[in-house]
Amino acid sequence: MYKLVIFDWDGTLMDSIARIVSSMQAAADHCQLTIPTVKGVKDIIGLSLPKALDILFPGASQSQTTALLEQYKFQYVEGDNTPAPLFEDALSLLKALKDNNRLLAVATGKGRDGLQRVFSATQTEHFFHASRCADEALSKPDPQMLLSLLAELSVEPEQAVMIGDTNHDMQMAQAAGIDRIGITLGVHDREILNHYQPIAVVDSLIELQQLLLPVVEH
Template sequence: MANHTDTLLIDSVVKPRNIEKSLNLNSKLANYKLVIFDWDGTLMDSIDRIVSSMQAAAKHCLLTIPSIEQVKGIIGLSFPQAFELLFPEASSPKITEVFNRYRHEYLECDSTPAPLFDNALSLLTKLNENNRLVAVATGKSRPGLERVFKATQTAHFFHASRTADEANSKPDPDMLISLLAELNINPKHAVMIGDTSYDMAMAQAAGVDSIGITLGVHDETILNNYQPVAIVNSMFELEQLLLPQF
């Protein structure tokens, strides 16, 4: 894995200290065979909707309403882990009740917009045009991922995907190890893109490079604790790293 001096922080005061290392890093970023994306907070601007739906579900089920930061703190985890952390006082039947209510709130009641981030479609298109393999590793369930694939008409961009009901929850590396095996890719030829410490820690545990993106839950200070090779602030910056114009 890269060390902290190799980390490239776009539009940041922290830059690589060695020009030769920087050039080698830029070349590496442009040549990954497999690009793996998290979904919520990375490709889709869905954090506010997740928060408001979770708070509404807790209120409906007469549970302590979690704060915005508490909800943000569990985004990326599988639902069983997330709900146990948010509602430690709740019984197993109550957890099931609040989960079902959360899903109802998110799909049927909450009108908070959850669009793809600017330039996400363009980046996915260009990655495909440049013969990159593209995958998703998400804390969503399989039905949840299929719903957003359908809503955004993006399923055809992805060569493989793993969800929280098909693998161990982040930050366990199970999702990434499984994707690498399915697509026959060496870990050194893959990169994980994500907005949370869970994404970064998962990549680190799998021996896969990571790029942090600050559009979702965690800022660059937190993301940089996990030694990403770069941190970006937008999909435009990510495109410049992965598909540079020489």
């Protein structure tokens, strides 16, 4: 019975991993840099963009990094047409949690502009009481995003749970002293997520709903 449920966005609520990978590879190609592997890009999903680019392109100059940043944003928003819909059952889960008077929040590797854009496209902003983006706090896995959400919403760590698809989400929650649930819809598999002592790892949002809102039989 958690008071606050905090969601990662990409790979947790939105099926956007393929779009992120293809956009990053296209940006690298445009900037004439070595194109990163699919696994390489997946492993940085959830980190802030500057931190991600440092890992993927360690030899890039400042001007190349700036160009990559702009090109990636262009590709993701306009240049790439890989679909990035909400996962099936995302809306019904959010509605059920809100109807059950849970506080909902987002802690994402997206920048604020990117989160507002997908909030608008999916008409989901009204579900969330607060959100933190990668340009408003230290990058995952630092716990700052989660700690500031707890402070804003006046919630104790033991009253909250973090839902995410990557090791970065699990490490962040662990560092903040918050329970965590892994979900295998996005980047990392059950084996990797289980390294961080989650209370559970689920394979679907329906399974997550059953965990967070168990049906009480009378």
